[in-house]
Amino acid sequence: MTFAPPPDPYLxxxxxxxxxxxxxxxxxxxxIALVGDRVFVTGTxxxxxxxxxxxxxxxEEFPDLAVHNDVTVQHVGNHPIRETLT
Amino acid sequence: MIRVAAIADLHVGDECxxxxxxxxxxxxxxxxxxxxLLGGDLTKCGARAEAACLARTLRGIDVPVxxxxxxxxxxADEAPAVAALLxxxxxxxxxxxxxxxxxxxxxxxxxxxxxxxxxFVGACASDFxxxxxxxxxxxxxxxxxxxxxxxxxxxxxDLRIAVLHYSPIPETLxxxxxxxxxxxxxxLLAEAIDRGGADLVVHGHAHAGSExxxxxxxxxxxxxxxxxxxxPYRVFEFGGTDAHxxx
Numbered sequence: 413m414t415f416a417p418p419p420d421p422y423l424x425x426x427x428x429x430x431x432x433x434x435x436x437x438x439x440x441x442x443x444i445a446l447v448g449d450r451v452f453v454t455g456t457x458x459x460x461x462x463x464x465x466x467x468x469x470x471x472e473e474f475p476d477l478a479v480h481n482d483v484t485v486q487h488v489g490n491h492p493i494r495e496t497l498t
Numbered sequence: 499m500i501r502v503a504a505i506a507d508l509h510v511g512d513e514c515x516x517x518x519x520x521x522x523x524x525x526x527x528x529x530x531x532x533x534x535l536l537g538g539d540l541t542k543c544g545a546r547a548e549a550a551c552l553a554r555t556l557r558g559i560d561v562p563v564x565x566x567x568x569x570x571x572x573x574a575d576e577a578p579a580v581a582a583l584l585x586x587x588x589x590x591x592x593x594x595x596x597x598x599x600x601x602x603x604x605x606x607x608x609x610x611x612x613x614x615x616x617x618f619v620g621a622c623a624s625d626f627x628x629x630x631x632x633x634x635x636x637x638x639x640x641x642x643x644x645x646x647x648x649x650x651x652x653x654x655x656d657l658r659i660a661v662l663h664y665s666p667i668p669e670t671l672x673x674x675x676x677x678x679x680x681x682x683x684x685x686l687l688a689e690a691i692d693r694g695g696a697d698l699v700v701h702g703h704a705h706a707g708s709e710x711x712x713x714x715x716x717x718x719x720x721x722x723x724x725x726x727x728x729x730p731y732r733v734f735e736f737g738g739t740d741a742h743x744x745x
Contacts, residue, residue, distance in 0.1 A: 438509075458542075462542075494530075494732075495733070496734075497697070497698065
């Protein structure tokens, strides 16, 4: 009988650090969920380019992982809320 | 009536996407407000090219703009260049000192600091131990001390506002993971605000936090991080007759 090697408990944080430091992304609030050799990425970023760059960076740095990029792009409305303070 | 617009965490990249919200709306902020406050993380990583894109938008705004930087604005180790580009665009960088702005004859005093972390009462870092830990806590202490002094120096203003990047209270962090609160703000900032005196605090940094809170001394705090409010800015009106909210 063979056993799969234990998952690296620190891999998720290495991925988060790579996304924080890579100039194409520079995002701190990205969530990483590892399931076997798949990584599910969630969170919100400002632009479609940064969302796409997340998959690119993970693919370059961690080529053995299959990336599921579920990151969304923030939608900004055009009607500021007013609050009156007394 | 005084109308104050505030936004934080724009995270502008070097794409110069000036036709998209929030940047297009920011250029027309004078339709909604008498001054604009920017609560840090104005750029993606603090690169000159990003600051230049931001400056291009801010240069055309025809109300006073006052800003603090955020942690992202420091990452590329070019914070002085970022601040310089903002100044060239006509922005008053509050790290240079507080300012009293005359709005329709009302003196609005604004002081600001990026602030820093450390945590909140009962679960915070102490000025004790290794040099690195003491340096961490003393950085926040020094910024808070300066903020208190500047707020106190503007007692003659009719209205005083503090602009931060980090949060002074835990209430506007609710929604973030509790474990990272010490990296999101410090009670030392609230203590400084309560001692120095203010009518409103705006901050950012906590994208998943909550919008509203109050310092222990009774100063309203508003988290205006763009990823949280999802509008180009919030507008706070002073001088009305009743507290309310409207779109």
